[in-house]
Amino acid sequence: MDRTQIDVTGAAACMVVGQLRYGELLLGTGTPYRWRKLTGWEELPELDSGNVPRPAAHGAFLGRLLSQTRTVALDEVIVRASADELGGVVERLNAGTALVEDELPLLVHIDERGPLLVWARAVRRNVPVELGYAVGTVTEATIEFEATDPRRYAPAVQSVETGLPEPCLPWHADYGDGPRGVPASTGDLIAYNFGRAPTHPVIELHGPVDTPRLTNETTGAVLEYDLILDPGERLVVDTFAGTATLADGESLLHAASVASWPEQAFTLAAGDNSLTFRAAPEAPADPRAAAVLRWRSAHW
Secondary structure: HHHOOOOHHHHHHHOOOEEEEOOOOOEEEOOOOOEEEEEEOOOOEEEEEEEEOOOOOOOOOOOOEEOOOEEEEEEEEEEEOOOOHHHHHHHHHOOOOOOOOOOOOEEOOOOOOOOOOEEEEEEEEEOOOOHHHHHHHEEEEEEEEEEEOOOOEOOEEEEEEEEOOOOOOOOOOOOOOOOOOOOOOEEEEEEOOOEOOOOEEEEEEEEEEOOOEEOOOOOOEEEEEEEOOOOOOEEEEEEEOOOOOOOOOOOOHHHHOOOOEEEEEEEOOOOEEEEEEEOOOOOOOOOOEEEEEEOEEEEE
16 A cells, blocks of 8 residues: 555544544544653654674674654543543544554644654554443543554655756757756655655656666665566555555566666655656667656654
8 A cells, every 4th residue: 555645644633632543533632531641652652673792702793773663642531521422422432443455544642743644454453331321421541552663754645857958958049038948857866864764665657768767866775676567567565564566566576687686775865855766878868768766754
């Protein structure tokens, strides 16, 4: 599933400080579901360390740090309604946190920075039925979410695109104040990740193009495919899912060249990323060829 195609900006824009939105369920300020404690959101997720102890010296050889899943919990949740409406309010909470197969967008807005997004599933819900239940009050309820991707994302999707590098078009003959010509595509682009975590873009390579190659000069990562895309054909590379498919669903992972990195290793680093789109040197640069990137800025 291409998550960059799912628009959550409208839902994010309607939220206020102190609210969470899980799928269609809104929790927090202005709702019957108030919470006093949020854990797992501003914390770093648990880490798997690749450090290896030195066999004959102090310390360890430095290894990679890989994040585990992120668990986000609402504790000390208070549910309030009139006594004759509490059942319906609790049922809406139960329906909104039912077990699902696929992760849903979880938006959290806790301060002036605005909401951030993870993809999660509700994995625990506890609604105590105690003395106050009879008069329309539940206290000490708990809701827990688990996000297999621990990164927190900006709700807005960013995008850039470029064509193949081609010669400049001729300058206009009028050297007065009129147009001086149209600059041709350079095949270069800048993608900015406003977060501090690497983010996985979705990449579309549009034909006609022979041996399309996209390089992130900032990280050194390369995606290159030994194929010819005809006019109108589009190869979609989802670097998070690790897929490369045509519009009809045909996988072209087998077409990756020996120079190509694994799709899941192609990320946008924090800050500026300089990228280049190229094709086979002997192939003419068709102006219809293009590389399009979509991504969300990612935060730890």
